[in-house]
Amino acid sequence: MSPRGKWTIQSNSTARNAIAALLAAALSLCIAIAAFAADGIVLRVGDQKGGNRSLLEISGLAKDLPYKIQWSEFPAAAPILEALNAGALDVGYTGDLAFLSVYATGAPIKAVGGTRSDPRTQAILVRQDSPIKSAADLRGKRVAGTRGGWGQFLIDATLEKDGGKIEDAIFAPLDPVDAKIALLAGSIDAWAVWEPYVSFAKLRDNARVVADGAGLTPTITFIVASDSAIATKREAVADLVQRLNKARLWSLDHLAEYARNTAELTRLPEDVLLAAYTAQHTSPIAIDDDIIKEVQQASDRATRYGILSKQLDIGKAVDRSFTAAGSSD
Numbered sequence: 159m160s161p162r163g164k165w166t167i168q169s170n171s172t173a174r175n176a177i178a179a180l181l182a183a184a185l186s187l188c189i190a191i192a193a194f195a196a197d198g199i200v201l202r203v204g205d206q207k208g209g210n211r212s213l214l215e216i217s218g219l220a221k222d223l224p225y226k227i228q229w230s231e232f233p234a235a236a237p238i239l240e241a242l243n244a245g246a247l248d249v250g251y252t253g254d255l256a257f258l259s260v261y262a263t264g265a266p267i268k269a270v271g272g273t274r275s276d277p278r279t280q281a282i283l284v285r286q287d288s289p290i291k292s293a294a295d296l297r298g299k300r301v302a303g304t305r306g307g308w309g310q311f312l313i314d315a316t317l318e319k320d321g322g323k324i325e326d327a328i329f330a331p332l333d334p335v336d337a338k339i340a341l342l343a344g345s346i347d348a349w350a351v352w353e354p355y356v357s358f359a360k361l362r363d364n365a366r367v368v369a370d371g372a373g374l375t376p377t378i379t380f381i382v383a384s385d386s387a388i389a390t391k392r393e394a395v396a397d398l399v400q401r402l403n404k405a406r407l408w409s410l411d412h413l414a415e416y417a418r419n420t421a422e423l424t425r426l427p428e429d430v431l432l433a434a435y436t437a438q439h440t441s442p443i444a445i446d447d448d449i450i451k452e453v454q455q456a457s458d459r460a461t462r463y464g465i466l467s468k469q470l471d472i473g474k475a476v477d478r479s480f481t482a483a484g485s486s487d
Contacts (some may be wrong), residue, residue: 160329162233162406165343166290169458171262171373172368175252175315175437176447177351178346181345183187190359192375192384194283196253196269196295198225198226198387199225199226199391199393199397200225200226200227200228201225201227201228201248201318201387201395201398202228202229202230202231202246202247202248202249203225203227203228203229203247203248203249203250203392203398203469204228204237204238204242204249204251205231205232205238205250205251206231206232206233206235206238207423207424207462208232208420208423208424208426209251210251210402210405211227211229211231212408212419212420212423213401213405213409213416214405216403216405216415216416216419216420217404217405217409217412218408219401219404219405220401222384223397224394224397225391225394227398227399229249229283230454231464232250233377234266235250235251235252235253235256236256236348238250238251238252239252239256239257239260239267239382240260240402241261241382242267242382242383243266245263245266245331245384245386246397247384247387248384248387248391249270249381249383249384249387249395250381250382250397251272251379251380251381251383252379252380252382253307253308253313253379254272254376254378254379254380254386254453254456255271255307255308255456255460255465255466256273256306256307257269257380257475258457258460258466258472258475259306259307259455259465259466259467260455261410261470261475262466262467262468262470263452263467264385265305266386267382267383267384267385268382268383268385268388268474268475268476268477269380269381269442269445269476269477269483270281270346270380270381270382270383270388270395270399270445270476270477270480271380271399271402271403271441271442271445271480271481272378272379272380272381272422272443272445272449273347273378273381273441273443274377274378274417274440274443275317275353275377275379275440276437276438276439277370277371277372277373277374277375277376277377278370278371278372278437279352279353279356279370279371279377279437279438280308280312280350280352280356280371280375280377281312281350281351281352281367281368281369281370281371282296282312282316282346282348282349282350282367282368282369283349283350283351283356283360283365283367283368284341284347284349284361284366284368285341285344285363285366286344286364286365286366288347288348288366288381289310290347290368292320292346292368293317293319293320293368293369294320294322294370294409295368296316296317296320296327296347296348296368296369297317297322297326297327297331298326298328298345299327299328299347300328300329300330300345300346300347300348301313301327301328301329301330301346301348301349301350302329302330302331302332302336302337302340302341302346302348302350303329303330303331303337303350303351304331304332304333304334305329305330305331306336307464307465308352308371308375308377308440309351309352310329310331310350310351310463310465311375311456311459311460311463311465312369312374312476313327313329313350313464314465315371315374315375315459315463316369316374317348318371319374323462324460326387330345330346332349332398334351334355337349337351338359338363338399340454341365342363343365345458348368349365352486353434353437353438354426354430354431354433354434355435356434357374357430357431357433358427358430358434359432360428360429360430361433362427362430364479375454376449376452376456377457378443378449378453379440381399381402383395383477384442390475392472395480396480400479404441405467406440406441406442407442409435409439410439410440410441412421413432413435414432415437416431416435417431417432417435419453426444428487432436435469443481444481444482445476445478445480445481445482446481446482449476450472450473450476450478454469454470454472454473456473457469457470457472
């Protein structure tokens with residue numbers, strides 16, 4: 159039988175310890191910040207609309223930077239990774255599987271930080287009037303998702319968990335916009351996607367969830383830096399990682415304000431964003447042994463599914479030093 163990766167979700171106690179470690183790491187940056195403040199460092203950062211730039215600004219953590227950030231906005235994570243690979247960016251952020259797909263090609267990049275969301279916010283949706291009631295009903299159906307990403311992974315893992323095979327459903331590789339249209343038109347039977355698409359489909363289109371990523375996906379978004387930036391702009395990268403961690407913690411205590419401000423920037427409905435942010439409960443992580451083990455299981459499973467091109471050593475794909483300070487306390 160094929161080995162089946164089993165995902166574990168950190169306990170509340172472990173999560174609290176990780177967050178405490180992240181905050182402790184921020185204190186160690188003070189001396190380093192003074193050292194590089196006058197160096198005129200420019201950090202080239204890739205972002206998406208309503209992403210990290212707006213989060214830093216809304217939380218007030220974009221003030222008094224001891225370096226300059228040159229922001230570039232991209233429509234999705236894939237071109238951010240392409241720009242990092244090409245040396246056009248220093249830092250970006252992306253879902254873990256998308257990062258691993260590019261890392262597997264030999265791209266000179268590392269994960270240096272990140273966040274975790276509730277895995278139930280990755281879900282397989284159907285129309286309200288669909289006869290599909292459970293994962294078992296997906297067999298023989300046309301299910302859309304992103305090729306090479308968590309959409310495809312979630313479909314395969316859901317079928318396998320139910321005792322089926324990944325060939326039991328017909329995979330339709332579609333991006334979220336096209337998949338939403340196809341689901342409403344009835345040209346696909348189900349759609350594997352993430353927030354805020356899940357909340358939008360539930361609140362606006364009366365879609366139903368028939369399966370989710372609980373126990374299947376780590377639901378991690380990585381902060382990714384180029385090897386060059388890690389070597390030459392380490393203090394600036396470290397400071398940005400810690401500011402993003404603090405901003406994410408701020409957002410958990412100000413969800414309504416965060417949703418309202420992001421709605422103004424993105425023109426997405428405020429109630430959809432609030433529902434998405436509440437469901438996700440996105441929190442910063444330290445890249446520690448548990449995270450590496452969990453993502454390794456994801457990587458191995460994705461390789462078995464044919465989503466990743468080869469087996470990866472996740473320990474070599476990350477740089478733990480940016481979130482490691484204080485983690486042993």
